Amino acid sequence: MTEETLGECLSRHGISRRSFLKFCTVTASLMALPPGAAAQMAEALARQRRPSVIWLSFQECTGCTESLTRSYAPSLESLIFDFISLDYHHTLSAAAGHQVEAALDKAIADNHGNYLVIVDGSIPLGAKGAYSTVAGVSNVESLKRVAEGAAAVIAVGTCAAYGGLPMAQPNPTGAVGVSELVKDKPVVNVPGCPPIPEVMTGVLAHFLTFGSLPELDVHGRPLAFFGDSIHNRCYRRPFYDQGKFAKRFDDAGARAGWCLYELGCKGPTTYNACATVKWNQGLTFPIQSGHGCIGCSEPNFWDKGSFYKPLSTAESIAGGGMIAATTVGVALGAGAAWISRKRQDDIVGGK
Amino acid sequence: MDLLTFARGPALQAAFTIFLIGTFWRLLGVLLLRRKLDHSEPRQPALAGAFKGQIAHLWPYQPFASRVMASYLLGYAFHIGLVVVIFFYLPHILFIQDLFGVSWPALPHAVVNAVGGITLMALVALLVKRLMNPVTRLISNFDDYFTWFVTVTPLVTGMLAVAQVGARYETLLALHLLSVALLLIWFPFGKLMHAFFFVAARATTGMIFERRGTHS
Structure with a gap:
């Protein structure tokens, strides 16, 4: 966690107090927070020291990072990355190789118990996790190690949240989402392919303001954004x-x-x-x-079936199967009638 | 696999399979039975009775009209209502179109909703009537009540899904499809088979009476 507060950081970036309040108002209203929450959020965020964030990228396409960093620059959403101290991120790190891995170790050691973990991409469990490794360490091992000292884990994108595309049948890598592996830490799912940048910043702002994660739905998603269809x-x-x-x-x-x-x-x-x-x-x-x-x-x-079939239609009712079922039914009916007639013949000689 | 995926996929597939096997089994099993020989001299050709029988039972026989008219009217109300709801609601037409490739214009949602409400009231009224009358209550069995249940459940779950009341839409839609699956599975083995048998039954009765020269 760095010493500079978010307010100081924003001033340094030339973001006015008015713009900052506007951002907080929009975020608070998007999350359906009470009327006073915008001011509370502005005050809390301005005083907040930048928390350490470790971003783990696993089986993914980088679309989530693209979505979150390519929001219409230079917006406050893109500057959320200045609200946080992004200590480790494969795509965005200037360092590479053992240097960036050393940054990860340092972030874990310095902020143990307090840092946030953001995950994009699913985690392959097949072949002992060998389908996806970073610096020779499987994704599943990385996640377990990093999540152990985390305050909370945010699964960004449908792959991290629920396994996503890599988990699609027949799921060749044995991919799973974060919540299948992290059971002892709060996990928030921000699904979408890719997720909406404002949802991501909303979750972070809520965490920084209230020190807790927002209310979640049955699939672990923030109700404020995923409460209605x-x-x-x-x-x-x-x-x-x-x-x-x-x-x-x-x-x-x-x-x-x-x-x-x-x-x-x-x-x-x-x-x-x-x-x-x-x-x-x-x-x-x-x-x-x-x-x-x-x-x-x-x-x-x-x-869940074709993207182009209406929801009210059935999936996989095969014509061949229905013909076979009809044939079986006809055979059973004819057989039953034949047995009945035969019994009549046996009893009264067919009269 | 979530509930909706299960309902749209394996549940409906299994239900249609059982429906087809059971329906053809019972239809042919009954229709191919040997008829009892009638050795009497026919008063007149019997065949016309097959058609008269279809017509004669469309409306109450006059001497009994006052006693059974309410049942007839309620029966018409929910049968016509079910036809409207099942065959003229757009999502249902899309379901049929997907299976058989044929479609026709849908009625407005508001009209189908209103008809669905009338249908439900008629079905409830008939159940109350059955339970209030000691004779019908005495002769009613599991088949009568379960057939009523599997008919009403898709209607109720469908209306709840449209209104999005009681649960999330995908849950209600899944329950609706599962209730349809239950109806299809029960169909060949209970009184719902009258949908196919009533024509043969009226024809048979009509021919017997016609042969005897009596009123259908």
């Missing part, structure tokens, strides 16, 4: 209620911006802040861009 918050919802649906991605309904339910949108079963916070500084989100939600912030979203 995409469908319920979607600007196209009125079209669903009116029965106006796009039938194809290029028809008149699609051009008119009608509901994408018939094209397989998973908005009704997906919980995230996409429809409200949106992306690229509130510019748009996938449904607004014309594609249905694929449910990327839900566990096992990759294995």
